[in-house]
Amino acid sequence: DQQVKQNSPSLSVQEGRISILNCDYTNSMFDYFLWYKKYPAEGPTFLISISSIKDKNEDGRFTVFLNKSAKHLSLHIVPSQPGDSAVYFCAASAGEYGNKLVFGAGTILRVKS
Amino acid sequence: DAGVIQSPRHEVTEMGQEVTLRCKPISGHNSLFWYRQTMMRGLELLIYFNNNVPIDDSGMPEDRFSAKMPNASFSTLKIQPSEPRDSAVYFCASSLLGTSYPSKNIQYFGAGTRLSVL
Numbered sequence A: 001d002q003q004v005k006q007n008s009p010s011l012s013v014q015e016g017r018i019s020i021l022n023c024d025y026t027n028s029m030f031d032y033f034l035w036y037k038k039y040p041a042e043g044p045t046f047l048i049s050i051s052s053i054k055d056k057n058e059d060g061r062f063t064v065f066l067n068k069s070a071k072h073l074s075l076h077i078v079p080s081q082p083g084d085s086a087v088y089f090c091a092a093s094a095g096e097y098g099n100k101l102v103f104g105a106g107t108i109l110r111v112k113s
Numbered sequence B: 001d002a003g004v005i006q007s008p009r010h011e012v013t014e015m016g017q018e019v020t021l022r023c024k025p026i027s028g029h030n031s032l033f034w035y036r037q038t039m040m041r042g043l044e045l046l047i048y049f050n051n052n053v054p055i056d057d058s059g060m061p062e063d064r065f066s067a068k069m070p071n072a073s074f075s076t077l078k079i080q081p082s083e084p085r086d087s088a089v090y091f092c093a094s095s096l097l098g099t100s101y102p103s104k105n106i107q108y109f110g111a112g113t114r115l116s117v118l
Helices: none
Strands: A010-014 A019-025 A030-038 A045-051 A056-059 A062-067 A072-077 A086-094 A107-112 B005-007 B010-013 B019-024 B031-038 B042-050 B053-056 B065-071 B074-079 B088-095 B113-117
Touching: A010 A019, A019 A030, A019 A086, A019 A107, A030 A062, A045 A056, A045 A062, A045 A072, A072 A086, B005 B088, B010 B019, B019 B088, B019 B113, B031 B074, B042 B065, B042 B074, B053 B065, B074 B088
Parallel strands: A010 A107, B010 B113
Antiparallel strands: A019 A072, A030 A045, A030 A086, A056 A062, A062 A072, A086 A107, B005 B019, B019 B074, B031 B042, B031 B088, B042 B053, B065 B074, B088 B113
16 A cells, blocks of 8 residues: 555656656654655765645755645756756654654656756 | 764675674764665665664665664664675764754765675
């Protein structure tokens, strides 16, 4: 039972354009959402997060949007750079003092120069 | 800060041997997590500890797997006996679980241990 789904295994974008990575979830108890980036032979690194009390969070070139009614979140990268090429994982946690993270399967982003 | 430190980075062993993976969490963090990443199952949580106490080990695949956290700065994941299907990358992560709501559960990962069981 996949509670967090990233339906696009891969995405290819031209340098300078916008990258949009999508994530859907099924558990309405999730109240905190995170995006992680992973390069080969490294561990996932935290990128950006959003709590359920917000619908948007920005950090430089990265913006995360949350649509609670649709149980959908997305990560926008503008402008995309070749160094952004990596695997991106969506994750979610639930509960008053949420601890466990449930991860999606990941999306491979390739930014072409 | 040195981040989460895992050792070894690579481990090659033969079926039936005991394997021990090690993790040093970020100093001051009170939660520690062990994950396994495979092509088939993605990133799956095996077990996690709060304040050195195992809270949820429902992800541990079977009795061959065990994990300990004897103190706040060290944890081990042991596989005995190891099997070829245990081949995967094992990640350790740590976080500081707060008391505010919603809890900002940002986990910080180590570089992982790539395990190959022949």
